[in-house]
Amino acid sequence: MDFMDKAKNFVTDTVANIKKPEASITDVDLKDVGRDGISYLAVLSVFNPYGVSIPVGEIKYTLKSANRVIGSGTIPDPGSLKGNEKTVLEVEIKVAHSVLMSLMKDIGADWDIDYCLEIGIVVDLPVVGNFTIPLSHNGEMKLPNLKQMLW
Numbered sequence: 001m002d003f004m005d006k007a008k009n010f011v012t013d014t015v016a017n018i019k020k021p022e023a024s025i026t027d028v029d030l031k032d033v034g035r036d037g038i039s040y041l042a043v044l045s046v047f048n049p050y051g052v053s054i055p056v057g058e059i060k061y062t063l064k065s066a067n068r069v070i071g072s073g074t075i076p077d078p079g080s081l082k083g084n085e086k087t088v089l090e091v092e093i094k095v096a097h098s099v100l101m102s103l104m105k106d107i108g109a110d111w112d113i114d115y116c117l118e119i120g121i122v123v124d125l126p127v128v129g130n131f132t133i134p135l136s137h138n139g140e141m142k143l144p145n146l147k148q149m150l151w
Contacts (some may be wrong), residue, residue, distance in 0.1 A: 018125070020049070020133070021047060021054065021081060022047045022133075023044055023045065023121055023133045023135055024045050024135065025042055025044055025119065025137040026043045027041075027042070028040060028043075028115075029043075030142060037095050037097050038094070038095050039093065039094050040095065040141065041090055042061070042093060042119065044089040044090070044091065044119065044121070044135070046086065046121065046133070047085070048082060048084065052083045053080040053083050054081045055077075055124045056077070056078050056079055056080055056081060056089070056122065056123050057122040057124055057130060058078070059091055059121050060073075060074050061074075061093060061118065063095065063115060063116075063118075064115065064117075065115045065141075066114075068102075070095050070100070073094075112140045112141055112142050114139075115139060115140070117135075117136070117137045117138075117139075119134075119137075120133070120134055121135070
């Protein structure tokens with residue numbers, strides 16, 4: 001093994017062992033019912049293992065139900081992660097009424113749908129550069145009833 005191969009291996013091993021922020025989706029709940037559709041709020045908890053703040057470049061999200069995308073988007077520049085702390089980030093997901101109506105066959109008697117929420121938090125790590133923290137959460141989402149939609 002020549003010098004260049006040893007250098008490449010060293011860099012690869014070093015980058016692989018760098019501390020990285022850890023995140024989880026702690027809650028997904030109905031936020032609002034409006035004329036344009038329904039808003040859900042996903043709450044993320046992110047721990048930054050570094051002593052300094054790390055900027056979050058963007059948050060990308062995709063909400064799926066019945067193997068179809070019902071909501072997606074990007075939140076540019078949502079702030080930064082505090083050093084050696086957990087930071088709570090909120091992701092608002094909007095779903096059009098027309099999309100929910102197309103899912104009627106998946107809606108059960110209890111007025112909920114199964115979903116999969118995929119989120120990518122892009123952070124700017126020292127030395128490494130942009131790094132995406134992938135998150136995924138499956139669950140059941142309550143739809144608003146007629147009373148909630150009218151009030």
